[in-house]
Amino acid sequence: MSRDNKDNSLKTLWELLLISTRLGFTSFGGPVAHLGYFHTEYIRRRKWMDEKSYADLVALCQFLPGPASSQVGIGIGVMRAGAIGGIVSFIGFTLPSVIALIAFALILQGFDVGNAGWIHGLKIVAVAVVAHAIIGMAQKLTPDLKRKTLALFALVVALLWQTAYSQIGIILIAAILGYFLYKHQQESGEEATVNFPISRKFAVICLTLFFGLLVLLPILREITSVDWIAMFDSFYRSGSLVFGGGHVVLPLLEREFVPTGWLSEEAFLAGYGAAQAVPGPLFTFAAYLGAVMNGWQGGLLATAAIFLPAFLLIYGTLPFWDTLRRNAKVKGALMGVNAAVVGILIAAFYQPIWTSSILAPVDFAFAAILFSMLVYWKLPPWIIVVTGAIGGTLIALL
Template identity: 70%
Template sequence: MDSTTNKSKLAALLEVLAVSTKLGLTSFGGPIAHLGYFHDEYIRRRKWMDERTYADLVALCQFLPGPASSQVGIGIGVLRAGLLGGLTAWIGFTLPSVIVLVLFAFLMQGFDISSAGWIHGLKIVAVAIVAQAVLGMGQKLTPDRNRATIAIIAASITLLWQTAFSQVILIVIAGIVGMILYRKSTIPESVDLTVPIRRSVAVLCLVGFFGLLILLPLMRQIIVADWLSLFDSFYRSGSLVFGGGHVVLPLLEREVVPTGWISKADFLAGYGAAQAVPGPLFTFAGYLGAMINGVTGALIATVAIFLPAFLLIVGALPFWSSLRKNPNVQGVLIGINAAVVGILLAALYNPLWTTAILAPVDFALVSILFLLLVFWKIPPWIIVVFGAAGGSLIALF
């Protein structure tokens, strides 16, 4: 009996690995597109869960900080094959794009191409991509006067008060304001999730999440070690991102550029390149880690930035059905999401716009790329190719 059970578990893990790797190799287009790919593969084709359970899982991952699409994938893996299933799903979905971006980092270092025209084109691509994210998120998350006001105030404070803790404070305040303004909002119907995780394990994961968030900065002050500083920076960045992968941009920029780990030009070039690969945008951390400390740095940065997402989804799944029905929680989420739009708007200006748009021809190129991306619905990887080609042409004149 035990042998049969073990074979069944192994078969489930291998199936999760195969399907998630397929998605990691083919899922272009960002987190919203990823959710569509997941639905098609996991729900429509394989019927691993019903529509309402999938919708409830997506709602949970939108509520939690971290990369929503990666958390949905981890959650599906957990529900299918337990904790190892969640880990396997993450590896399959994440590893392909990490490998590509680490190779790109080595290319940047080995050939000193940071001043090439196509690299400048990648920076312009990043402006267009984030502008699209601001537009889409703004329409969805700030549809009324109160939320738009929260977003603009958050953007202004982010630009004028640039410290390591400003965004954390903004998110907390926005959550409180949202709870006050929107606690009487209508709560959508939900179904209870059947989760193969004991609540004691979930509590341990949540304690681990908050414990690392508090202890790592303290340990960094006491223990002088490059790997610890790197792990702390990327762990905090992964812990404080609400609203999608693009919002990690300003957090990471403040962690790696002022410290001198990487130049702003190389940072933005890598961010542009990250738009061309499938899988989660958080794999940008692999590029940054490789630029800082080779393969070791890539491994530390990638694990550190995704670890909060894993701890949170595993920790929250057993409690989500009851937590989601709390109107105060819904109000907090509404306020935080509005602030996230403002934080991303600030990042669109600085560092993206101020670094990439240096002349009228740059503005012309970013306008064309934005048009193709938003109105012509051209896939992001093609926009990356166009942007690199456009940057090369600009460099010739």
């Protein structure tokens, strides 16, 4: 690599780290809100990807087990700066909440922040951000009646069938319907060129490692009876078998650690309240649990273990996904899937984002103000976040 190329690569990684870290400090509201923040920063503002490629990446990550929003962030990092870019993007987005939750575990376990006014204000910020993202994605991905109908189908099913496997079921059905509805139709517009600087050989290694660890870790746990291996196995398995986002992993983690005596029910619930108060992915709740059980080293181990499956899966599927999405036989299926993703996002926008945030007319009024600041006045997202925190504090005093 020449000196200029190396300098450009380092500059790109540094830019990616700064942007993802800023998002890590300001992305409140859960996985759907995170997708909205990513859309605003990476797609609308910086145009690192086009709308269709972003929607395809979201669809892939919704299909895979693990933390979907974190996987989308990793995928964007990979496309921008290769395999290292995925790691840098993950570190920036995740580290702020990991540090905060380890601090909660070590210092502030008894401090109740879950019902603070500024937290409520940040939930209202999530309403404005997600609404903006959904409107933009719907305009691009559901332009005709068939895709609007598919989105409606996904919306209704996602609201009425709320299980760990509802999202993957909806996406599979939408893919089949999209294949039959659009198999003879080509989308208008040029096909986006997306860079996936990961070889298929490396992808196969990642997928092999993913399944290998899933089988070998429980065996090692039984053979060695070492606490660190048992912890790693529990967190890795939880991160590998979860469909539907961070909230779904909570009962899995509770069953892994509370009945076995690793930590008390009270400590678990206190950490859950803390996890709601910090930005970034809810999977970083693992950092809190690990820190309660084994100090800050345990927090870092738990974080690595629960997110490792996400890395292995996204690195292992991206090269093959790029080939599939360009295959004429698969394009129709992806058109259906993209429409379904819009419906899934609308359903998640209502439950839990809207239902947990808009509790009174004043909340709706404040959400409308924040939405206007973001969409019409085009103010930076960090200003929206600060305004939301201040406004939530003032609303709590009313």
